Amino acid sequence: SQTIHQWPATLVQPVGSPLSLECTVEGTSNPNLYWYRQAAGRGLQLLFYSIGIDQISSEVPQNLSASRPQDRQFILSSKKLLLSDSGFYLCAWSVSRGQGIGNYGYTFGSGTRLTVV
Amino acid sequence: KNQVEQSPQSLIILEGKNCTLQCNYTVSPFSNLRWYKQDTGRGPVSLTIMTFSENTKSNGRYTATLDADTKQSSLHITASQLSDSASYICVVSPSNDYKLSFGAGTTVTVRA
Numbered sequence: 001s002q003t004i005h006q007w008p009a010t011l012v013q014p015v016g017s018p019l020s021l022e023c024t025v026e027g028t029s030n031p032n033l034y035w036y037r038q039a040a041g042r043g044l045q046l047l048f049y050s051i052g053i054d055q056i057s058s059e060v061p062q063n064l065s066a067s068r069p070q071d072r073q074f075i076l077s078s079k080k081l082l083l084s085d086s087g088f089y090l091c092a093w094s095v096s097r098g099q100g101i102g103n104y105g106y107t108f109g110s111g112t113r114l115t116v117v
Numbered sequence: 118k119n120q121v122e123q124s125p126q127s128l129i130i131l132e133g134k135n136c137t138l139q140c141n142y143t144v145s146p147f148s149n150l151r152w153y154k155q156d157t158g159r160g161p162v163s164l165t166i167m168t169f170s171e172n173t174k175s176n177g178r179y180t181a182t183l184d185a186d187t188k189q190s191s192l193h194i195t196a197s198q199l200s201d202s203a204s205y206i207c208v209v210s211p212s213n214d215y216k217l218s219f220g221a222g223t224t225v226t227v228r229a
Binding site: 006032042043044046049051059088090092094106107108109110111113 | 121151153158159160161162163206208210215216217219220221222
């Protein structure tokens with residue numbers, strides 16, 4: 001069965017410090033991978049999505065970047081955190097359209113609560 | 118613009134009672150609609166997934182309906198339990214894009 005791991009669960013970082021959130025998927029190959037941010041009382045906002053290694057699309061210009069060094073690994077980074085980067089970050093995966101059933105399955109990680117102080 | 122509107126924003130019900138959550142969407146072309154349950158501080162967990170041809174689907178005490186003509190969906194919770202207290206999110210997927218459209222969620226509080 002497929003599983004998704006996201007860590008850390010919580011993080012408190014000072015303004016100006018770097019950030020690295022990691023997400024890995026097991027039990028599947030060539031997944032689509034996503035990073036979302038969720039603000040209180042708001043819907044999830046798509047930050048980045050990736051359909052393959054080194055194929056990453058950014059949805060919102062911001063202080064963050066994403067990388068996919070391996071097929072099932074997705075990393076969210078920042079060189080210098082801002083206060084506005086605080087939030088709840090979710091990684092997710094889905095089967096790729098190339099596997100014939102489109103964006104049907106969509107599974108989220110457990111989330112990272114980031115507080116920038 | 119693809120949008121998903123959920124109502125009510127929040128509701129409080131007594132344990133054992135039923136409730137219904139609403140989701141209206143404008144996403145087109147439509148592929149599927151999902152309901153997720155999100156406990157506080159956790160990632161969303163899928164409850165149901167429905168495609169265009171499905172108009173009802175159940176998962177235990179959760180029953181989702183879909184009217185693709187009017188672009189409306191509902192999630193009915195039967196005989197609520199304290200553990201049903203969570204945010205319920207409606208998510209709609211277009212058939213021509215990877216990006217999903219999320220509702221803001223309905224926060225359900227079940228009280229003893």
